[in-house]
Amino acid sequence: MLHLANRAARLFLIACALAVAACTPSGDEAAEPRTEFNIGWSIYAGWMPWPYAEQSGIVKKWADKYGLEINFVQVNDYVESVNQYTAGKLDGVTVANMDALTIPAAGGKDTSAIILGDYSNGNDAVLLKDASKTSAIKGRDVYLVELSVSHYLLARALETNGLAMTDVKTMNTSDADIAGAFSSPEITAAVAWNPQVTTMKGVPGTTAVFTSADIPGEILDLLVVDTATLKANPNLGKALAGIWYETMTLMAKQDAEGAAARAAMAKLAGTTSEAFEGQLATTYLYTDPAAAVAAMGSPDLVTTMTRVRDFSFAQGLFGQGARSADAVGMEFPGGKTLGDEGNITLRFDPTFMQLAAEGAL
Structure with a gap:
């Protein structure tokens, strides 16, 4: 697996992504309607619902509903999974908020966070x-x-x-x-x-x-999708939201069915049920889509992302051409923005979580 061994390697990746972005059509021209998609994931307690949903048939159920084929691809090295998404080898990926900002978004890849899955609460x-x-x-x-x-x-x-x-x-x-x-x-x-x-x-x-x-609520775990791909294929967002919240409902059950689902996730993660339950105890899962929508629309998210982007800029993660922490623009619900409004490449989009909350998927 390729791994970002040092700052120079990471900045090289950003430079490559910028070069690719410069040669890629923007907006809807960059993507066309499709029926098959690849979503990358790596092992983490808050992301294990995705491979479990694929194994249990929940993915197929929702993909079939919208006439799609959705493949969940495991990448053993987390940073490499984000690299593959940034390079266009994956249509979406499970990623933490900071890494979504500093790898694809800083590299010029317009990215939409459509599922706020959890925040790390001790993980x-x-x-x-x-x-x-x-x-x-x-x-x-x-x-x-x-x-x-x-x-x-x-x-x-x-x-x-x-x-x-x-x-x-x-x-x-x-x-x-x-x-x-x-x-x-x-x-x-x-x-x-x-x-x-x-x-x-x-x-x-x-x-x-x-x-x-x-520091509760500062390390967020997301599912992000290429923005142009999402615009051209909104049913992908609907299917992914349907998959996530059906799986959340199942794993939250405090009965034999819920325990079996969590045990299956533990096995997929290569750990014991006891250890996995311990990891879930330090993961604040947004099992209720309405709660996730509220969290994404809260001013607290803007505060968190301000702190994250300031740290990222101080560490040189926006590339050599970035003159301030405002170099990478972000968009939040309600039309709020942070940073360069002419260079928005990270969008927190609650559209599909809201549909789930309304029972409209």
Whole structure:
């Protein structure tokens, strides 16, 4: 798998995406009506409903309703899944809010977030060995997926505890490798997300000193789709919303049927039912579409994305040509915008969640 090993590689990807965008027709001209689509996903508690829905026949049910074929494609390395979407190999992908902004959107790929699935409420964590306070991180090498939500969580942890990024040294590590690396005695600090966090917390002497529960609502998990593809194929959005909320209803059941669905998701994630239930306990799932619509329309989302984009710009994630944090434009429900209104490439679109809330799918 290709992995963004460092800042230069990530900026190279952005430069390539900009070059592709410059040669690609904009708006509706960039996509035509189609019947087959590929959606990428990687292992994470909040995203396991998608492969389960495919396995259980829920995907086929909704795809058939709209005369579509929807394929869910597993990519073992999370960042690579976003890379493949950015490169046009996937029509949509499961992605965190920061990474949607800094990879496809910053690269000029007009992207619409159509499902607000959850926010991490403890699934992402700063882990230290032989320490119980975040302040003990000072001077340590911190292993993490650089320039990802883990990097953002580290920055927020340091900021909250009166420290700066210069107080630590980050060591880039793939999410596929980080749990194994953390078992080495010489590695004493890391930032990761579940299911890796669950494994890493089992290393003797390890404490989660700061988690996403300390910044609720800031690390959001989304399903995003190429905007032009969505405009040309609105039934794709309807089918995806139908799939998601039918699966949410099922997995939220506190009975044998719900337990069986969650157990199947655990198996797909390569973990035990007990461990998966623990991960769900630190994931705030928007099982009710009306609640997701309200969250997407809240001023809190604009505040969160302001903080995220400011961090991203400070880390150079908008590319060398970006002169300010306003370089990448975002659009929110109700016509609200943030950043360059002439360069809106990330859109929070509640249209299909609203249809689900109204029972109109």
